[in-house]
Amino acid sequence: NAGVTQTPKFRVLKTGQSMTLLCAQDMNHEYMYWYRQDPGMGLRLIHYSVGEGTTAKGEVPDGYNVSRLKKQNFLLGLESAAPSQTSVYFCASRPLKDRVLLDTQYFGPGTRLTVL
Amino acid sequence: GNSVTQMEGPVTLSEEAFLTINCTYTATGYPSLFWYVQYPGEGLQLLLKATKADDKGSNKGFEATYRKETTSFHLEKGSVQVSDSAVYFCALSMYSSASKIIFGSGTRLSIRP
Numbered sequence: 001n002a003g004v005t006q007t008p009k010f011r012v013l014k015t016g017q018s019m020t021l022l023c024a025q026d027m028n029h030e031y032m033y034w035y036r037q038d039p040g041m042g043l044r045l046i047h048y049s050v051g052e053g054t055t056a057k058g059e060v061p062d063g064y065n066v067s068r069l070k071k072q073n074f075l076l077g078l079e080s081a082a083p084s085q086t087s088v089y090f091c092a093s094r095p096l097k098d099r100v101l102l103d104t105q106y107f108g109p110g111t112r113l114t115v116l
Numbered sequence: 117g118n119s120v121t122q123m124e125g126p127v128t129l130s131e132e133a134f135l136t137i138n139c140t141y142t143a144t145g146y147p148s149l150f151w152y153v154q155y156p157g158e159g160l161q162l163l164l165k166a167t168k169a170d171d172k173g174s175n176k177g178f179e180a181t182y183r184k185e186t187t188s189f190h191l192e193k194g195s196v197q198v199s200d201s202a203v204y205f206c207a208l209s210m211y212s213s214a215s216k217i218i219f220g221s222g223t224r225l226s227i228r229p
Contacts, residue, residue, distance in 0.1 A: 043205070045216065103167070103217075107160040
């Protein structure tokens with residue numbers, strides 16, 4: 001199993017450009033998450049999904065959109081990138097087992113995004 | 117609201133030294149508590165967890181005890197190695213929450229040979 005993978009690993013954008021980050025998991029997990037990690041601030045939740053076709057806002061959703069068209073994929077979009085979105089982005093997934101949401105999340109390796 | 121506070125880094129120790137990284141939490145209810153570790157260039161990995169008061173989580177020589185009376189979950193290791201150099205995150209999760217694992221700001225640990 002590959003676990004949670006993220007594409008791309010690195011990206012540099014100019015202000016106003018758009019891009020999509022892809023997260024894929026092969027563990028059949030129901031729940032998926034997008035976080036951003038900034039120095040001294042830990043991880044902050046951007047958006048999450050509790051299943052295919054559903055998404056919800058997290059702590060810092062502004063400037064981002066997400067889609068979960070397939071259970072294994074969770075896409076994070078930036079429509080008009082801003083320098084404040086320079087960060088490292090992590091995707092995570094979380095399993096349901098016997099209808100119980102387990103509390104451990106599994107993380108991807110991250111995408112380092114720089115917006116100039 | 118729920119929150120996690122952990123000691124600021126960086127923390128620099130010599131190999132074989134004793135490690136403590138402090139973590140305290142604020143939560144309405146009874147959270148599960150975690151320590152995640154992030155090695156350079158990688159994502160976060162679960163290091164250990166505890167789901168109820170007085171539980172002790174342990175893994176790779178690290179330990180942390182869920183202390184409800186002091187709302188703490190301090191991470192300890194008796195003898196650190198260079199390979200333990202990483203960023204450590206304390207975190208909590210509420211059982212009823214679909215989304216939230218709340219992370220502390222992270223503590224960078226560097227071990228000198």
